[in-house]
Amino acid sequence: MPSSTRVRFAPSPTGYLHVGGARTALFNWLYARHTGGTLVLRVEDTDAARNTAEANEAIFEGLRWLEIDWDEGPDVGGDFSPYRQSERREIYDRYFSRLEEKGCLYEDEGAMRFRMPNQPVEIDDLVCGEVRFEDRQDPDMTIRRADGSYIFHFVSVVDDIEMQISHVIRGEDHLSNTPKHIDLYRAFDAAPPRFAHIPLILNQDGSKMSKRDQGASMQEYIDGGYDPDAVRNYLLLLGWNPGDDREKFRREEMIELFDLGKVNRSHARFDLEKCLWMNQQYLLKMPTPKFVKTAVVYLEKTGLSLEHVSRPLEVIELFQEKIHRLAELPEMLGPFLQDEVEVDPQALEKVRSREGAGDLLTALNAAFESMDAWDPESLETALKATADEAGVKPGALMFPLRFAASGRPHGPDLYPMLALLGKDTVIKRIKVTISLLS
RNA sequence: GACCCGUUCGUCUAGUGGUUAGGACACCGGGUUUUCAUCCCGGCAACAGGGGUUCGAUCCCCCUACGGGUCGCCA
Structure with missing residues (x-):
């Protein structure tokens, strides 16, 4: 049974999709889906001077990326078409005339203003509760500019009436x-x-989040290689929770659980750290083939070529449990992409400070050179044997070896990494490191 | 300035007229992975302040402080 709930997301195409706007869209979408109602996408482009086609596209792209789908809108049509305010002129004119006939309007320097009654108003807000405005002092509001175009407050109300918006x-x-x-x-x-x-999203320091602030643009998440499921989940938690300790929700789960009555009343500060953590969790739990596929698509988009990497898919797989977002991949892939290793100076110092690191690497080198098989298991066996002979713990070898092979203190699991790097490369790099240490 | 909304660990938040005020991120410590950025365990840490109401308030009311919003021929 379809419900009569009709909600709308009404962005103004003056820039990218803002994270606050994205969450507003998300809450509207969740409410529509939860109630079996309808989500309308309405483009509020009445200010011709500030709207661009690029911004319009960016907003659509951001919504689609989050998998927020709408039932009526400029691209899909619907019973209340058109869905761009710039195309609804006749409707506004009609409503305008009604106000004019009622004597609610007067002219001021060519613009038309609405006489504010300034009577007390009480709103029974689904989130904020009962809100009373007793002592109102609003100035008469302009509803039509001198050039004949209409103002937000007017068109927004007209459209909400015309499109039968219920919430x-x-x-x-x-x-x-x-x-x-x-x-x-x-x-x-x-x-x-x-x-x-619904409450606003603020910066870490409590200031209003605006254009330039970190995390403000949905484009950052798209470009940064975030998982839309993770971002949607994080955004949901900014202002809503199910009333218990759960915090990870699949798309269908959110729809089932979402309720306006449980939306918070106070503003939330945006925490990129937690958003990254959420994303890492989603990447970790992603089926590996999907992770690899997503990463490949992402890397192609960034223009990074894996042409000269042997077994590139296996290499990518190495990083699934190591990254927070795909944007970290190009950097981390360094040891696989370049012939010469970029040496991390701090890591070098750490290796230098370990006594006998050079000798251990020399012994390791000898052991590796005589190996026929070059797989993680054989490598592990060889390393342990070498450590045994030298009378040290394997751990004493692992860090210098990691450093030698990659130039870095951190990275994927050692043995699979060595295996994929290949025997020639690893041995060559160990030799370079030995000379670096002496 | 006027009007409106808000205030629980640093952050996101749960919670109830009587709780050791719970969880998550971050941080710190320990363990595992004989590497590591994963993982596991533990720890630190909060009811803005003041008045009421009440046997009892984090929870209800008022005031103050602080934060946010609106007051546009922006949306």
Whole structure:
């Protein structure tokens, strides 16, 4: 049974999709799906001077990336078409006339203004509860510019009436605007929808998150090689929780559990660390073939070529449990991509400070040179035997060896890494390191 | 300035008129992986302040402080 719930996400295409906007879209989408209702995507492009086609595309791309799908919108149509405000001129004119006939408007320097009744208004907000505006002092609001184009507050209300929106779920920054909107509904003799004002997302320091701030643009997540499932999950937790300790939710699970009544009332600070952790968790649990495939697509997009890497898929697989996001991959792939190893100076010092590291590497080199098989198991056996002979613990060999093979203190599991690097490369690099140490 | 919203560990948050105020991230310590950025275990750490109401308040009410939002011919 389809419900009559109709919600909308109404972005203005003036830039990329903001993380706050993405979460607003997410909550709208979840509510629509949870209730079996309809999600409308409406493009609020009434300010021609500020809107661009690129921004429009970026917003669509961001939503699709998060797998937020809509039922009605500029690209898919619907019963209340068109869904771009720039194409709804006649509708606004019609509503405008109604206000004009009722004597609600007057002209001011060519623009048209709506006389604010400034009567008390009470909102029963689904998130904030009952909010009363008693002592209102709003100035008359402009609803049409001198050039004939309409202003946000007006078109937003008209469209919500026309598109039969039942629930307006939007950022809390609109809570203070709501009385003005209610005045318009009253002027049109229309019943206002239910409102749900969701808290904002702030920066680490509590300031308002804006354009340049880290994590603000959805593009950062796309470019950074995040898993959309992880980002969606993290965003969901910024302002909503199921009331218990669970915090990882599959897409279907979110839909089932989501409820506006459980949305928080206070603002949340954005924590990139936790977002990265969430992403790492998702990468870790991803089926390996999917991880590899996703990584390959990502690397191709960044223009990094694995042409000269033998067994590239196995190499990528090595890093699944080591990275937080795919953007870390190009850097980490270094030892596989370049002939010469880039030496981490601190790691070099650490190896230097270990007594006998050079001798151990020499012994290791000899052992490796005589090996026929070159697989993780054989390598492990050879290393342990060498350690035994030298009277040291295997651990004493592993760090110098890792450093020799990759130039770095960290990396994937040692033996599989050596195996994939290949015998020639590893031996060559051990020799270089020995000379570096002497 | 006026109006509106908010305030539990550093961060995201759970929670109830009586709890050792719980979980997660981060951080610190230990263990495993005889490497490591994974993993496991442990630890640190919070009810903004002041008045009420009450036998009893983190929870209910008021005030203050602080934070955020709105007051555009931006959305």
